[in-house]
Amino acid sequence: xxxxxxxxxxxxxxxxxxxxxxxxxxxxxxxxxxxxxxxxxxxxxxxxxxxxxxxxxxxxxxxxxxxxxxxxxxxxxxxxxxxxxxxxxxxxxxxxxxxxxxxxxxxxxxxxxxxxxxxxxxxxxxxxxxxxxxxxxxxxxxxxxxxxxxxxxxxxxxxxxxxxxxx
Ligand code: FE
Ligand code: FE
Ligand code: MG
Numbered sequence: 815x816x817x818x819x820x821x822x823x824x825x826x827x828x829x830x831x832x833x834x835x836x837x838x839x840x841x842x843x844x845x846x847x848x849x850x851x852x853x854x855x856x857x858x859x860x861x862x863x864x865x866x867x868x869x870x871x872x873x874x875x876x877x878x879x880x881x882x883x884x885x886x887x888x889x890x891x892x893x894x895x896x897x898x899x900x901x902x903x904x905x906x907x908x909x910x911x912x913x914x915x916x917x918x919x920x921x922x923x924x925x926x927x928x929x930x931x932x933x934x935x936x937x938x939x940x941x942x943x944x945x946x947x948x949x950x951x952x953x954x955x956x957x958x959x960x961x962x963x964x965x966x967x968x969x970x971x972x973x974x975x976x977x978x979x980x981x
Pocket of ligand 2: 844870874926929957958961
């Protein structure tokens, strides 16, 4: 733990660590949802979509790294037990039970929207109080916003293909 680094945080650090741990658990679930989705995916454009899902999986794992580092800097402990990820996470894990490409895209779009809400709330909570966490949340939020748009645009491509095909 960084003593002075913790002292300059102008808010309840234990509460903050709890919020960071919630986001941390979400990132692992998001990572797995993307990673597994890319493996089981079926349907049109599946290779292009799988490539994007794999890239996002990598990026979600990088978010988990940022969160774990910040939690440790603040004197906290990242969630120790994987079986509690779902309890901690504000965003649900959507199993890819139906591997059809549009179903997976819709599940992951919902996940990104939840992540965007999570990081917006973290930014609101830390604004003018903890610049380091605020800055980290902004970095992650920028990428979650990009993820949502990437998936929506693939979803739109599939939609347009379907319309043309039925004409
Ligand atoms: Fe993420
Ligand atoms: Fe994301
Ligand atoms: Mg992307």
